[in-house]
Amino acid sequence: MNPLLPASLHDSSRLPAQAGRPEAEAATERAVQPTFSVCIVVRDRPVLLVNAVRSVLANSFADLELVIVDDGSRIPVAQVIAEADLSADRRVRVLAQPPRGIAEARNRGLRAAVGRYVTVLDSDDELTVDALDRVHQLLATTGGSWVYADYTEVRRGSARLIRLPEYASARRMLLGVLTRPRLPFKHSGTTIDRALLDRIGVYDESFRLFEDVELMLRALSAGVHPRHLAHPIVLFHRHDGNVTRGRLGGLVLWFRLIDMYRPSRWPGVGLAIKALRTLSEMGKWLVTLGR
Numbered sequence: 001m002n003p004l005l006p007a008s009l010h011d012s013s014r015l016p017a018q019a020g021r022p023e024a025e026a027a028t029e030r031a032v033q034p035t036f037s038v039c040i041v042v043r044d045r046p047v048l049l050v051n052a053v054r055s056v057l058a059n060s061f062a063d064l065e066l067v068i069v070d071d072g073s074r075i076p077v078a079q080v081i082a083e084a085d086l087s088a089d090r091r092v093r094v095l096a097q098p099p100r101g102i103a104e105a106r107n108r109g110l111r112a113a114v115g116r117y118v119t120v121l122d123s124d125d126e127l128t129v130d131a132l133d134r135v136h137q138l139l140a141t142t143g144g145s146w147v148y149a150d151y152t153e154v155r156r157g158s159a160r161l162i163r164l165p166e167y168a169s170a171r172r173m174l175l176g177v178l179t180r181p182r183l184p185f186k187h188s189g190t191t192i193d194r195a196l197l198d199r200i201g202v203y204d205e206s207f208r209l210f211e212d213v214e215l216m217l218r219a220l221s222a223g224v225h226p227r228h229l230a231h232p233i234v235l236f237h238r239h240d241g242n243v244t245r246g247r248l249g250g251l252v253l254w255f256r257l258i259d260m261y262r263p264s265r266w267p268g269v270g271l272a273i274k275a276l277r278t279l280s281e282m283g284k285w286l287v288t289l290g291r
Helices: 046-057 077-083 102-112 131-142 170-179 194-200 211-221 247-261 267-289
Strands: 036-042 064-071 092-097 117-120 125-127 146-155 158-162 191-193 227-237
Touching: 036 046, 036 102, 036 131, 046 064, 046 077, 046 125, 064 077, 064 102, 077 092, 092 102, 102 211, 117 131, 117 194, 131 146, 131 191, 131 227, 158 227, 170 211, 170 247, 170 267, 191 194, 194 211, 211 247, 247 267
Parallel strands: 036 064, 036 117, 064 092, 146 227
Antiparallel strands: 117 191, 125 227, 146 158, 146 191
16 A cells, blocks of 8 residues: 555555456456557547547557547547547547546546556657557566657657656656656656556546656656666647646645655755756746747
């Protein structure tokens, strides 16, 4: 049991366990378990979502299911998928719910997913055609349980490759997550072994932002050493809609994460990391103002 999580998340009904899932759509697993469950959470991005779905279904590694959680879209996702002629693919499932927030929606997708590995994809991103093939090869050769990958950032018609750092240990990566201005991982495109999620738990629904960062820090603090795929497998479309708003509120959440996961209990360490994070967030805010 993770003492840092709310009690509600320790309830077995909230964990993505292989048995006893409360969701009707996950009550009976498929006769053949897919290798990957690609999970997308979306609200009101119909055009971008269709591009994301097409990129998943076009993957050269076809042993997958696609679970889409519609978190209260004004135009129902099931309608969007049907009008795009994508609903006939039996690998696609759409789960609809009232708007409840990203963490709760992600957890619903996890409860419904039945693949051995869970791959997260943001609704405004796309997978490259060889993405799951490359992830599968890395998992097979390293025996890893968590993979994060490089990505291509697309903005206003131009693209640039983002190379992410690789760390020698979970502890070093934990410090990098807490202190680097740009996160040393991208959650979209991340793949996690289902058995690991069963062990460390799901997204902390008390975080309205940075639920992905909290999950990564929790894994790192448990000694999980993510494997780095040094190849871009995600097209990240940067636009105004994916810029984090409310920097002050975000800083409060960062301070909470630092208090929870700082690598040393010495008070001075936490204060130093908070100072670095404050400077980083202020810099991002100034860059946003200049656009």
